Amino acid sequence: MSPPPGQVPDLVAHVAAGDREAIAELLGRYRDRLRRMVAVRLDPRLQGRVDASDVIQDGYMDAMRRLEEYILDPSVSFYVWLRFLVGQRVTEYHRRYLGRPGRDVGREVSIYRGAMPGASTGALAARLLGKLTSPSQAAVRAERKLQLQEALNRMDPLDREILVLRHYEQMSNIDAAAALGLERAAASKRYTRALERLEKILKDLPGGVDGDVS
């Protein structure tokens, strides 16, 4: 868990002071979470051409270059800041290989969310049925996951985004609020509303909320 905003974590301070061991520890600490974030936001068409590790590495280089900025103004938690930089790199890769911006400017919610592509339904589908799912698991669970995918597709993008942040990226309410540029109370209510909408949609699908279709 990253420390709350407004406070520079000790480790970051050590990194700024040039402690090489601290750099390795800091980068290792967030790698898994960032990998998940990149996986769900990188366009599936880039799979095979762009490796998530490269995107994260680029983001880390940016972070090292701009660490002073963060230390001077730690308005968000370090993880959210790092995630923002890695997200910018995802957008850049989209622009370079697909020739389009990651997100329509008109739909931007905050600088953090606007800087990176949303959790597209295509990327979500690829992740839901992704490589870790072993073949026999895929056979059994595919139906349930596809139903969840269908339910998520029917949702408002912001509702879908907050569910992805809270569940897939396993963010706390504070971090999710910062990532979406919302007040914490608003993010909290938005999450509850998203759950309510999801529950309504799932209820209408075969298998209901539990998704047991057998």
Added chain:
Amino acid sequence: MSEESSDRDPFEVVAESFLARYRAGERPSIDDLAARYPELAGPIRRLLPALVRVERDLSIEVEAGAQELPPLPIIDKWLGDYRILREIGRGGMGVVYEAEQISLSRRVALKVLPRQVAGDGEALERFRREAKAAARLHHTNIVPVFEVGRDGEAAYYTIDSIRNKECAPETPGNSHRNPYFRKSLLNKRVDGRRAGPAPLWRPADNGSWCAISHARIRRVLWTWLDAEINEGQGVSGCRIVCRPGRPRKGFGCSRLSPKPVGGRLGPVLRALVENDPVEPTVTHTSPWLPIRREPRRSGWTFPEVRESQPRNRLKKSASSSR
């Protein structure tokens, strides 16, 4: 709770603590929670099942199995009757070692399962069922399963050790190296369907030939897996391992997606489909592949690919007309 919760939605505060316990491996009772917060009982009963659903089906640990496994320093150590010799490889469903079974003095491949599988009784039980089912497949091209065991926290299973040379991939990606692969057949269409380079063929009652579609092969595999293993759910780490052997006509299976078991599917499919008593439902004769060979003893065969006409055909016909 790490965050000031006065201005947050009260249900969301409860949901966050529920989620933290759920992620820690607990399975808190929704009824208990509803009794503890009677003013939120409605949303708790209604929304927490949806929360569990999204947490269960959306939270996929990316390569969790491989990453969570410690760099096991168990080389030269013992696991049951086995002495670990070296690491062969690792993946999402565990680490495979070469080991020696001391009591029988033989080399085996030993797979140690990830902790999340080993620690989950239900998943482990499913894994055992799958190993049992795999052990029932007798075929020269299927590597036999020797044992499923447990030593302390480590759950493992062993199969016959196959030499690297035997493992030469006969995978879809290498289909262009298959001597029976013909690029010209890739986009042929039969009855409006795309006919891949390597469907299965079997003789029909009326003397013609039936092609078994990839969809049919998939159905056979899934039916078998469902009946033997899954019972409606499925976590597995026990893959069926095949000895590739020489490529055989018709078993490239390059267009199976998703791949049902293991990497080298050909021999497994053969074993399963040969034993499948049900007649193929999707059949058609092959207007573009002349049949030149009699069926093999097993009743299965594959038509020869059309050979190119001899270059001297015109010459021959010219000479005959004289």
